[in-house]
Amino acid sequence: MKIPILFEDNHLLLVEKPINIPVQADSSGDLDLLTILKNDLKSRYQKPGNVYLGLVHRLDRPVGGAMVFAKTSKAASRLSDMIRKNVIERNYLAVVHGKPDKKGGQLVHYLHKDTRKNKVSVVSSNHSHAKKAVLDYEVIESKNGFSLLSVNLHTGRPHQIRVQLSAMGNPIFGDQKYRGHLQKPGQQLALWAHSLFFEHPVRREPVGVYSLPPNRYPWNLWGTLTGENKYLNLIGHHAK
Known part of the structure; x- marks a missing residue:
């Protein structure tokens, strides 16, 4: 499987994760992204023995889009620290059912x-195992009973965007796990990791990449999502 490379140097590898493959090996036994990338590095650079590639964040299996991996332990350590401190800008695109009550805001x-x-599940703040989850969202446009949202994460909890948008009353199109009664069998989850922006962990230079969702329903309700698309021009200061 050929994985699109968005950026690469001696310390970093930023790629576009395909939908419906796990980020790392799991109980399914299916080929995972980490293994694919390690094999690719080993082949391209003719490296003997094991190849180091640090996994510093994750995307759910049905989610595609931009991901960053570390090619050195120094980069891995610093990237992990940056994620903990929320200094990596992570923007997502999502198509949700309905139209949120507000044009945008913060969900906690x-x-x-x-x-x-x-x-x-959403629980009370005094739950013994509760983890705080925070995100910002903006409604780009609504049509045909759906809305295109831009989402920026402040925390990285499992299934966070899916659960929080569902709790708001606007579950993501195709999400069979959360508010699945609104979905049809076989629909693909319409959540995409659109961009990553951060300071290079070693060179201290700005790094930024975009990844665009596939040109198919429901994404194509808003035309072909390209860099020239008028909707993407509304997403964040980097796209203006």
Whole structure:
């Protein structure tokens, strides 16, 4: 499988994750992104032995888009610290059911993950295993009973965007796990990791990449999403 490379140097590898493959090996036994990329590095650079590639963040299996991996342990350590401190800008695009009551705002919830069921729930702040989850959203446009949202993460909880948007009353199109009764079997989750912006962990230079969702329903309700698209020009200061 050929993985699109968005940026690469001696310390970093930024790629476009395909939909429906796990980021790392799991119980499914399916080929995972980390293994694919390690094999690719080993082949391209003719490296003997094991190839180092640090996983510093994750995307859910059905989610595609921009991801950053570390090619050195120094970069991995610094990137992990940057993610903990929320200094990496992570923007997502999502198509949701309905139209949010507000044009935009911040969502704050407390989440708990049931590891046995692999499902996350909104709980009270005093729950013994509650994790605070924060995101900002902006409605780009609504049409045909759906809305295109721009989402920026402040925390990186499992299933966070899916659960928080569902709790707001606007579940993501195709999400079979959260508010699945609104979905049809076989629909693909319409959540995409659109961009990453951060300071290079070693060179201290700005790094930024974009990844665009596929040109198919429901994304194509807003035309072909390209860099020239009028909707993407509304997303964040980097796209203006």
